[in-house]
Amino acid sequence: MSPILAISGLSKQFGGVTALAGVDLAIEEGEILGVVGPNGSGKTTLFNVVTGVHRPSGGSVLFRGQDITGLKPHAISRAGIGYTFQQAMAFAGLGVLENVQIAGEHVRARADSTANPWPTPQALLDFVGLSAVANEKAGVLPFGSLRLLGLALALATRPSLLLLDEPAAGLNDRETTALVGLVRQLPGHGITVCVIDHDMKLMQMLCRRLAVLDFGSKIADGPTEAVLADPKVLEVYLGGDL
Amino acid sequence: MKEGLRQDRAGSVFKALRSLLPVLVILALIAAVPLFSPSNRFLSLAISAGINVIALYGLSVLFGQTGILSMGHAALVGVGAYAAAILARDFGVGFWAALPAAALASAVFAMIVGIPSLRVGGHHFVIMTFAFGQLLAIVLTNGGDYTGAATGLDLAGPVTLFGADMSDLTRYYLMVVAFVTSAAVASWAIINSSYGRTLRAIRENEKLAASLGINVGRHKIGAFVVSGIFAGISGVLLAYFLGHISPSQFSSFPSIYLALMVMIGGARLIEGPLAGGILVAFLPEVLNLDPVQSRIVYGVCLIAVIMLLPDGLIGGIVRALRAAFSGKPKQETQQRGAAEAQR
Numbered sequence: 001m002s003p004i005l006a007i008s009g010l011s012k013q014f015g016g017v018t019a020l021a022g023v024d025l026a027i028e029e030g031e032i033l034g035v036v037g038p039n040g041s042g043k044t045t046l047f048n049v050v051t052g053v054h055r056p057s058g059g060s061v062l063f064r065g066q067d068i069t070g071l072k073p074h075a076i077s078r079a080g081i082g083y084t085f086q087q088a089m090a091f092a093g094l095g096v097l098e099n100v101q102i103a104g105e106h107v108r109a110r111a112d113s114t115a116n117p118w119p120t121p122q123a124l125l126d127f128v129g130l131s132a133v134a135n136e137k138a139g140v141l142p143f144g145s146l147r148l149l150g151l152a153l154a155l156a157t158r159p160s161l162l163l164l165d166e167p168a169a170g171l172n173d174r175e176t177t178a179l180v181g182l183v184r185q186l187p188g189h190g191i192t193v194c195v196i197d198h199d200m201k202l203m204q205m206l207c208r209r210l211a212v213l214d215f216g217s218k219i220a221d222g223p224t225e226a227v228l229a230d231p232k233v234l235e236v237y238l239g240g241d242l
Numbered sequence: 243m244k245e246g247l248r249q250d251r252a253g254s255v256f257k258a259l260r261s262l263l264p265v266l267v268i269l270a271l272i273a274a275v276p277l278f279s280p281s282n283r284f285l286s287l288a289i290s291a292g293i294n295v296i297a298l299y300g301l302s303v304l305f306g307q308t309g310i311l312s313m314g315h316a317a318l319v320g321v322g323a324y325a326a327a328i329l330a331r332d333f334g335v336g337f338w339a340a341l342p343a344a345a346l347a348s349a350v351f352a353m354i355v356g357i358p359s360l361r362v363g364g365h366h367f368v369i370m371t372f373a374f375g376q377l378l379a380i381v382l383t384n385g386g387d388y389t390g391a392a393t394g395l396d397l398a399g400p401v402t403l404f405g406a407d408m409s410d411l412t413r414y415y416l417m418v419v420a421f422v423t424s425a426a427v428a429s430w431a432i433i434n435s436s437y438g439r440t441l442r443a444i445r446e447n448e449k450l451a452a453s454l455g456i457n458v459g460r461h462k463i464g465a466f467v468v469s470g471i472f473a474g475i476s477g478v479l480l481a482y483f484l485g486h487i488s489p490s491q492f493s494s495f496p497s498i499y500l501a502l503m504v505m506i507g508g509a510r511l512i513e514g515p516l517a518g519g520i521l522v523a524f525l526p527e528v529l530n531l532d533p534v535q536s537r538i539v540y541g542v543c544l545i546a547v548i549m550l551l552p553d554g555l556i557g558g559i560v561r562a563l564r565a566a567f568s569g570k571p572k573q574e575t576q577q578r579g580a581a582e583a584q585r
Contacts, residue, residue: 051453072452072457073449073452073453074452074453074454074455074456074457074458077452077453077454077455078455083453084453085449085450085453089447089449089450090447090450091442091443091446091447091450091451092446092447093442093445093446094439094442094443094446098439101436101439102436102439102440102442102443102451102454102456103454105436105439105440106440106454106455106456107455153450153454154453154454156454157454157455
């Protein structure tokens with residue numbers, strides 16, 4: 001089966017700095033893929049190039065066989081790729097429910113949307129466990145709830161691929177466990193997930209497959225246990241021979 | 243389940259209608275003013291204020307909902323006014339036909355200004371609109387006979403409605419009140435629609451809005467165009483009311499006044515433009531101030547509003563009422579106000 005997202009030769013230069021040096025990565029339908037790497041390895045640049053925040057210097061991104069390289073962020077979202085940001089974000093001055101309503105109003109309706117209706121904004125709030133604060137302003141939510149709201153917003157755009165950039169950053173253990181529980185359910189609803197993070201504990205909980213970036217290149221890609229045992233990966237993370 | 247959804251929708255429509263009610267009541271009271279045989283001076287002042295309020299409703303969509311501040315709104319009013327005057331002079335077009343034509347002219351002008359200007363954000367956009375406003379005044383001043391140069395243009399067409407002459411002050415007053423009501427209802431409809439939600443999303447967080455599939459650039463230009471439509475209609479009413487228009491009426495100073503009015507009244511709530519327009523028009527009259535003094539008072543008012551009532555006068559009143567009725571400690575609402583001001 002062809003991958004849902006096929007990244008090939010993707011590169012990005014900022015002036016003289018190479019942030020991505022020709023990355024190839026395939027995300028398979030229905031999996032939860034983890035992209036890891038130390039700070040500055042190009043994880044977030046990869047995320048930003050795929051979601052249209054930055055234009056790539058070279059290479060291509062195919063989503064379900066369609067070329068989406070260099071599309072604007074709103075067009076990427078409409079194509080069916082949902083994404084959440086490293087900084088937890090919501091429309092702070094608006095109500096929690098209104099936030100999710102907005103998120104659901106700009107999707108290009110899926111072909112099967114009438115046969116298989118997407119959850120209502122209220123149902124999405126139930127899913128992430130925020131229905132009790134539906135009428136509060138998003139700006140008063142604690143940080144952990146804001147992260148969950150961000151997830152609900154991305155889900156409201158009816159994605160078939162969801163990119164999460166450091167979804168557990170700033171969460172305590174209990175909140176992280178709750179988030180993992182939610183994300184694990186997504187493939188069952190037809191949503192492929194790609195998580196970008198450097199928290200190995202989180203990645204081990206979530207992903208069966210890992211790809212490792214270092215200095216803008218992919219240095220490992222495979223089943224989580226194999227990747228974690230890879231000497232190259234150990235060197236990046238632990239600084240060479242022990 | 244479906245029943246519940248319908249009830250929900252009916253509930254939200256009811257809630258939205260309730261937010262329109264205070265404005266309608268106030269406007270009904272305002273429409274009853276001629277019963278008390280007011281002076282001509284009062285009526286003239288009220289008509290000017292009403293014409294401003296129509297433009298302010300457009301500005302509130304732009305500033306209150308979308309979060310974009312324009313310092314060139316009077317220029318859009320001017321495009322509407324000059325369109326009405328030139329159409330009447332060269333093509334014999336009357337008041338009613340001039341309304342859609344002028345609205346279109348202002349909308350097109352807004353788009354022409356908006357496409358390059360909205361590529362920059364925040365303060366830069368404010369400066370761009372300021373510059374375009376000034377530019378329009380310069381163009382009109384140097385337009386020779388076509389724009390009447392610095393003297394401006396005369397407009398001596400009668401305004402009739404169903405055969406009745408509306409030029410009489412009281413009748414024109416009532417007509418302006420009707421237009422203000424339409425503007426308020428239109429603005430209310432925008433605020434309570436999914437379009438209004440989209441604009442607020444852009445105001446709150448452009449990056450997040452784009453990630454949810456909202457074409458931020460196009461909607462910002464769209465909001466500017468919508469504000470232009472209100473301004474164009476306001477311009478036609480102004481031109482026919484004064485019978486004479488000149489470039490200085492639409493330069494940057496009047497634009498700053500419009501921005502000031504919408505900020506003092508409060509841009510986000512439906513009552514705001516009405517309150518701001520009336521207050522700024524009648525304050526010098528009530529306090530018996532000369533123009534220099536009134537400018538000082540406006541300045542002080544603006545600073546006071548920005549520091550103490552970030553949602554404008556109406557926003558502040560609504561919050562105070564809510565706090566009083568829900569019995570919430572006053573401190574919390576103040577803290578929230580301060581937090582919003584900081585943002």
